[in-house]
Amino acid sequence: EAGVTQSPTHLIKTRGQQATLRCSPISGHTSVYWYQQALGLGLQFLLWYDEGEERNRGNFPPRFSGRQFPNYSSELNVNALELEDSALYLCASSSQTGWNQPQHFGDGTRLSIL
Amino acid sequence: SQQGEEDPQALSIQEGENATMNCSYxxxxxxxxWYRQNSGRGLVHLILIRSNEREKHSGRLRVTLDTSKKSSSLLITASRAADTASYFCATEGDNYGQNFVFGPGTRLSVLP
Incomplete structure (x- = not known):
């Protein structure tokens, strides 16, 4: 069984640009979660998608957005990039919606803002 | 607000010793x-313990939960160098069931 895959592995952008990060969940998983992990810090919840709908978002500005496609893959978009957006962005998937299931993580996209 | 918070922030032990990490919420x-994260990698799920459970085991891992004290502990017995990683506890956030909160983690170093 293939795990959660994220692309690209690394992404370098400059301030003001836009970044698109992609995530493919484990086959059969319908829920996708996005997290931001700044260097040396814990994970901050960004977005939760299930069955193509945004179920909840964390305390992030609107320039962080995303979507989930019919095949359950997901995309995270960050507009008007700022230096503090530099972080590891992790995607996770679970087989059922809600918090009662373990989340399976990809290895992340390292976003660096110059 | 921080829902889950691990203690200690960092722990260094010798191979073969036991490691205990605590989480308060x-x-x-x-x-x-509880999740483990090797440097620069994604998180790996270790154990899920439900609120009506007090203790759970998985191999060398033992997790306890005390809902009256709003705390949990993760014990790794007979630690190995490969256990070197950061360990996170995770719970629902303040928006009950709708927001997922990870603590800042405990950085465990197991020295050979």
């Missing part, structure tokens, strides 16, 4: 989960 929960 603020609001009522349905369950609490």
């Amino acid at each position: 603020k609001t009522s929960i349905n369950n609490l989960q």
Whole structure:
């Protein structure tokens, strides 16, 4: 069984640009979660998608957005990039919606803002 | 607000010793989960313990949950160098069941 895959592995952008990060969940998983992990810090919840709908978002500005496609893959978009957006962005998937299931993580996209 | 918070922030032990990490949280929960993260990698799920459970085992891992004290502990017995990683507890956030909160983690170093 293939795990959660994220692309690209690394992404370098400059301030003001836009970044698109992609995530493919484990086959059969319908829920996708996005997290931001700044260097040396814990994970901050960004977005939760299930069955193509945004179920909840964390305390992030609107320039962080995303979507989930019919095949359950997901995309995270960050507009008007700022230096503090530099972080590891992790995607996770679970087989059922809600918090009662373990989340399976990809290895992340390292976003660096110059 | 920080829902899950691990203690200590960093722990260094010798191979073969036991490692204990603690997690405190603020609001009522349905369950609490522990994850491991190797440097620069994604998180790996270790154990999920439900609010009506007090203890759970998985191999060399033992997790306890005390809902009256709003705390959990993760014990790794007979540690190995490969256990070197950061360990996170995770719970629902303040927006019950709708927001997922990970603590800042405990950085465990197991020295050979």
